[in-house]
Amino acid sequence: MTQATSAKVTKLNRVERNAWTKQKIFDAATKIVGKYGYAEASVARITEAAGVAQGTFYNHFENRQELLDQLLPKIGLDMVRFIHARTGTASEARQEIERFSAFFDFIREVPEFLRILNEAEFFAPIGYQKHFDNISSAYVRILQRARAAGATNTFSDEEFEAIVQVLMGARGYLSRRYSYSEQGVTAVPDYVITAYQKLVTRGLFTTSDKGRKS
Amino acid sequence: MTQATSAKVTKLNRVERNAWTKQKIFDAATKIVGKYGYAEASVARITEAAGVAQGTFYNHFENRQELLDQLLPKIGLDMVRFIHARTGTASEARQEIERFSAFFDFIREVPEFLRILNEAEFFAPIGYQKHFDNISSAYVRILQRARAAGATNTFSDEEFEAIVQVLMGARGYLSRRYSYSEQGVTAVPDYVITAYQKLVTRGLFTTSDKGRKS
Amino acid sequence: MTQATSAKVTKLNRVERNAWTKQKIFDAATKIVGKYGYAEASVARITEAAGVAQGTFYNHFENRQELLDQLLPKIGLDMVRFIHARTGTASEARQEIERFSAFFDFIREVPEFLRILNEAEFFAPIGYQKHFDNISSAYVRILQRARAAGATNTFSDEEFEAIVQVLMGARGYLSRRYSYSEQGVTAVPDYVITAYQKLVTRGLFTTSDKGRKS
Amino acid sequence: MTQATSAKVTKLNRVERNAWTKQKIFDAATKIVGKYGYAEASVARITEAAGVAQGTFYNHFENRQELLDQLLPKIGLDMVRFIHARTGTASEARQEIERFSAFFDFIREVPEFLRILNEAEFFAPIGYQKHFDNISSAYVRILQRARAAGATNTFSDEEFEAIVQVLMGARGYLSRRYSYSEQGVTAVPDYVITAYQKLVTRGLFTTSDKGRKS
DNA sequence: TATGAATGAGAATTCATTCAT
DNA sequence: AATGAATGAATTCTCATTCAT
Structure with missing residues (x-):
């Protein structure tokens, strides 16, 4: 920021x-x-x-709302950059776990983000829309590339869109439950990561090596 | 209601x-x-x-807030009963899909629910907490029973807790994206169901018949 | 009031x-x-x-404007009643002078009226409209009755409407000029009355050719 | 302008x-x-x-008000010149009708004038005063000359002053009523002219006893 | 218990004017 | 002389809550 x-x-x-x-x-x-x-x-x-x-x-x-609606998209870009920088070249499944972990690292670096994100739907709907359009289209492209590399199970484009909602929902709800407290924003327990990992590696990605970048 | x-x-x-x-x-x-x-x-x-x-x-x-905080827990119970009534005795994986589908049926029956649920986190935090405690503990028990029946992949209790957050997050985000419009609450497209099904049957449940109720 | x-x-x-x-x-x-x-x-x-x-x-x-728009019509009715009470049964021309004089008496009794009236056009347009509709329709009827009694020169209904505007304009401008001062509202000089009397009974110009430029 | x-x-x-x-x-x-x-x-x-x-x-x-107060006097001079140019050498009564008509022609040529004039009393009181002093003194002189030519009924100087207020009031109210609309500034109907003409040449009431109530 | 008028703190926004550059 | 950002007082209106009847 x-x-x-x-x-x-x-x-x-x-x-x-x-x-x-x-x-x-x-x-x-x-x-x-x-x-x-x-x-x-x-x-x-x-x-x-x-x-x-x-x-x-x-x-x-122009008015109060205009500012509020700019908050999330701006910080959202910071998040995208942050996560991208943390994502390596391991297998697609592994990369997804890296992105997932990086998300939780980011919200500790920018503790304002969580609240700005979560409340945006109701208090800054235009900003919310902009942010989610940004994120979900980028996310779908990532999954499409993984599919092209043979690294995912069989999903149509539309199903990918739905999956992206699920993955974003996972981040949202998990951060709410495990990162957010009166004290501030804390790291999520390891078992959150492993649970996510188990769900998506078996559910979303193929477990062979085909998706690994060379 | x-x-x-x-x-x-x-x-x-x-x-x-x-x-x-x-x-x-x-x-x-x-x-x-x-x-x-x-x-x-x-x-x-x-x-x-x-x-x-x-x-x-x-x-x-006592005050306005007290009422607002009672809204979601009360209607949430209706939801639990509704979903329970719609869940059969097929395999555990199948039952989860039934619960998932029943959720979207419920929000069409009680269109108020979605908004009461989604906004509650910020406008009725006490009610939100109560509701989610209700739901998630029940949900964890369901998963534990499935595990006992050998119907799930290997997850610890804590991991189940996290998984439940993911599954609830999925419902929340998907309903927001696919059910909610100016017109009212509509059914989700089939590909949302199939995407969810693919993710959780492979990611969460074993695909054998072990989990089927006798 | x-x-x-x-x-x-x-x-x-x-x-x-x-x-x-x-x-x-x-x-x-x-x-x-x-x-x-x-x-x-x-x-x-x-x-x-x-x-x-x-x-x-x-x-x-409902809001500030609603009150402002009620001010003039309400006091306007008081004015109508006041003037009516002061109008006798002399000749029609005489009655008009009585009404004219009574107007100036009224604004001394209710000194607020003048300002409420004069500014209403811009600050309380709805009230202004209502008031002027009230007044001018009543005034036109008075003139029509006078015409029926053979007491006026030849005017059509439409011309009467215009005449009413003139007569109201006369009151408005004259009160502004002669009644209104820093000190408050004062009586108009007698010559204002006589000038008005002469105008409405005889007109301003002689109808002979004497005034023609050579 | x-x-x-x-x-x-x-x-x-x-x-x-x-x-x-x-x-x-x-x-x-x-x-x-x-x-x-x-x-x-x-x-x-x-x-x-x-x-x-x-x-x-x-x-x-110096400030906003200073400018606003200059608006009307300046444009008012344009009006005086315009009307003067339209006034011929017919009878005094005829000339007054020409001035009256020319006024309504002017406000169509300079549609800004009407609003600048009408609102000035409250928003630019100094400019309003200046303008009306300009106009009314000139107008009184016109009437005095007509009187000297034997073209008017008997009026004192003070009565002329009052008459001028009436004539200006007539223009003001009539323009408001007949020229001003959402669309812009339009010509007044003919009957407005004839009504005015009858009033100033013959007066409103007959002077016989016919109108007297029995 | 029901009523509904009264309260007053606080919200977003406007705008004439100032002043450093 | 021109600029235009900064100022802050003032505006209308909202609403949860209180309380006398």
């Missing part, structure tokens, strides 16, 4: 100052929504946290 | 009248939350739909 | 208390709009003057 | 550029107030329409 540096701002031109202010608001919103949820993220609270006047908010965002 | 009959209530004693009023409020809340969501379910709106005064609300519920 | 009496309110039932509160708000609005104009009549200001909470306002009026 | 030409302005000195910017703002304000009214004429909207920055506004006008 981009972070407005609090370093002394000595010489910024107009454009930079403008962008910096917007980023301050954005970061403040991320922090507040992540910690207290969308419902508590009033413009007053966000601008106070950002250290700007309420009116300033509306120089940068 | 229990339904306050609108038939003329001529002879009710004090206790019955009391319960009836409470039920009217409850039913009104179910309808409104189901249709418009928790956020739109103001006390004013609920009491108006119930045909009672706003003040009456507080004779039956 | 109805006036919420400030006498001690010892025993009022619910309905009466309700009506009394609404009347308090109404009276406060009348006073404020009359003194400072619609633009300054914020809900905060009105409710403060009425001695009720802001929220109370919305128990009695 | 003066109009800032949009032709490319290549060679302007400092003073000319300055005047040109001010004119752009002025024209934009005229257009916006004419179309949407003073209340909607925010500085942001005006400057955007003028194609200058908001801050620029305050280099040319």
